[in-house]
Amino acid sequence: MKKINVGLIGFGNVGSGVVKILRDKKAYLRDKIGIEINLSKICDKDITAKRNVKVDRALLTRNAEEIINDPKIDIIAELIGGIHPAKEYITAALKKGKSVVTANKALLAQEGRELFALAGDRNKNIYFEASVGAGIPIIKSLREGLVANKFYSIFGIVNGTSNFILSEMSENNRTFKDALGQAKLRGFAERDASLDIEGIDSAHKLALLTYLCFGRLVGLDEIFIEGISEISLADVNYAKELGFQIKLLAIAKKEGDELEVRVHPTLIPKNHLLSSVTGIFNAIYVSSDLAGNLLFYGPGAGQTCAASAVVADLVDLAKDIQSGLFRPTLNVVVDKSIRKLRKIDEIESRYYIRFMALDKPGMLAKISGVLAKFGISIASVTQKERHKAQVVPIVMIIHEAKEKNLRAALAEIDRLGAIGQKSIAIRMEEV
Numbered sequence: 358m359k360k361i362n363v364g365l366i367g368f369g370n371v372g373s374g375v376v377k378i379l380r381d382k383k384a385y386l387r388d389k390i391g392i393e394i395n396l397s398k399i400c401d402k403d404i405t406a407k408r409n410v411k412v413d414r415a416l417l418t419r420n421a422e423e424i425i426n427d428p429k430i431d432i433i434a435e436l437i438g439g440i441h442p443a444k445e446y447i448t449a450a451l452k453k454g455k456s457v458v459t460a461n462k463a464l465l466a467q468e469g470r471e472l473f474a475l476a477g478d479r480n481k482n483i484y485f486e487a488s489v490g491a492g493i494p495i496i497k498s499l500r501e502g503l504v505a506n507k508f509y510s511i512f513g514i515v516n517g518t519s520n521f522i523l524s525e526m527s528e529n530n531r532t533f534k535d536a537l538g539q540a541k542l543r544g545f546a547e548r549d550a551s552l553d554i555e556g557i558d559s560a561h562k563l564a565l566l567t568y569l570c571f572g573r574l575v576g577l578d579e580i581f582i583e584g585i586s587e588i589s590l591a592d593v594n595y596a597k598e599l600g601f602q603i604k605l606l607a608i609a610k611k612e613g614d615e616l617e618v619r620v621h622p623t624l625i626p627k628n629h630l631l632s633s634v635t636g637i638f639n640a641i642y643v644s645s646d647l648a649g650n651l652l653f654y655g656p657g658a659g660q661t662c663a664a665s666a667v668v669a670d671l672v673d674l675a676k677d678i679q680s681g682l683f684r685p686t687l688n689v690v691v692d693k694s695i696r697k698l699r700k701i702d703e704i705e706s707r708y709y710i711r712f713m714a715l716d717k718p719g720m721l722a723k724i725s726g727v728l729a730k731f732g733i734s735i736a737s738v739t740q741k742e743r744h745k746a747q748v749v750p751i752v753m754i755i756h757e758a759k760e761k762n763l764r765a766a767l768a769e770i771d772r773l774g775a776i777g778q779k780s781i782a783i784r785m786e787e788v
């Protein structure tokens with residue numbers, strides 16, 4: 358029986374999960390795939406910390422080069438995260454003729470062009486199933502299960518921490534700050550939680566999904582990114598009263614010959630499947646020409662689920678190596694019908710808007726006058742409280758409007774004397 362040797366770089370949370378699976382399921386995997394996946398070496402800068410899995414000390418090293426330069430190692434799994442030295446390790450491993458598995462969404466979103474090109478030059482592959490949606494097999498599904506499809510759109514809840522926070526606000530009436538505290542306590546936020554709450558982690562994942570569906574590895578600077586840190590409990594509750602949930606959505610959507618790629622809090626109808634995705638769960642809703650609309654759902658973070666995806670990649674690569682197969686394109690091709698990326702100013706959307714205005718005669722007329730001037734049509738309006746001569750919330754839903762028109766209208770409204778604070782606008786999607 359063929360034996361494939363794996364070197365693991367990163368013995369942290371996900372790395373420990375991989376070690377555990379490769380140990381506990383060694384025989385199960387061997388029976389299933391007819392190949393022995395052998396963990397030959399594990400590298401981490403800390404090899405003394407207690408972990409929830411026991412390993413032979415002889416496997417441990419602090420020196421990644423011992424893995425990269427070992428000619429017997431066929432695959433490296435990079436699970437340290439971050440850009441450096443992960444990029445250097447992957448580059449060196451590819452140059453030494455090894456295939457690579459990584460969960461590093463930030464690295465692939467930022468440096469993927471160079472790394473995928475290098476892998477292609479060396480007839481090696483980089484697999485990255487764990488980088489989006491943890492154990493949800495979304496990458497393999499897009500690449501293989503849906504290989505004959507063209508894609509229209511992706512709507513993803515791909516950051517568990519943000520989804521947990523918004524769910525806590527909506528279900529348990531917690532403030533943003535309280536809910537973030539809970540998320541940190543549970544330990545699934547990134548080391549730097551701003552990556553989660555400011556939408557960056559979602560954007561990294563969206564870049565990879567967009568690459569798979571539309572063949573373009575868009576740069577982070579080409580993705581419009583807005584996080585959830587400005588979302589107030591009041592808006593979550595007003596949206597709910599109106600029949601909507603607020604979700605942090607990662608959106609890639611074809612509109613004619615343009616592609617919109619954006620991450621932002623979004624109102625979606627309460628009865629849409631994505632609205633019932635709560636807590637740390639992730640879901641990716643994909644529209645395609647042949648298979649139609651599909652929803653991929655599951656826990657979006659956690660040791661075992663992410664490790665499950667890493668092991669799936671190891672198995673795929675082990676099979677490829679055994680059969681001498683190199684998959685040069687990963688089934689990714691450029692969608693040539695897309696001419697350009699649409700700028701956020703040019704998108705058209707419905708919006709939820711909250712004004713904080715003095716409760717006095719004529720205020721609503723003034724606001725709607727400015728909206729009318731910019732061609733913006735109101736779908737519904739509610740004044741939430743009644744405090745004579747004080748600032749009160751006025752909540753509106755507006756029909757489809759161009760973002761730049763809405764921004765210009767809000768800037769003018771915010772300059773009206775009787776407006777107490779900056780107006781809030783949240784985009785809506787029918788999905």
Ligand code: HSE
Pocket residue numbers: 488491515516517518519545546547553558657658659
């Ligand atoms: N911090 C990420 C999340 C972990 O909350 O979804 C998985 O990438």
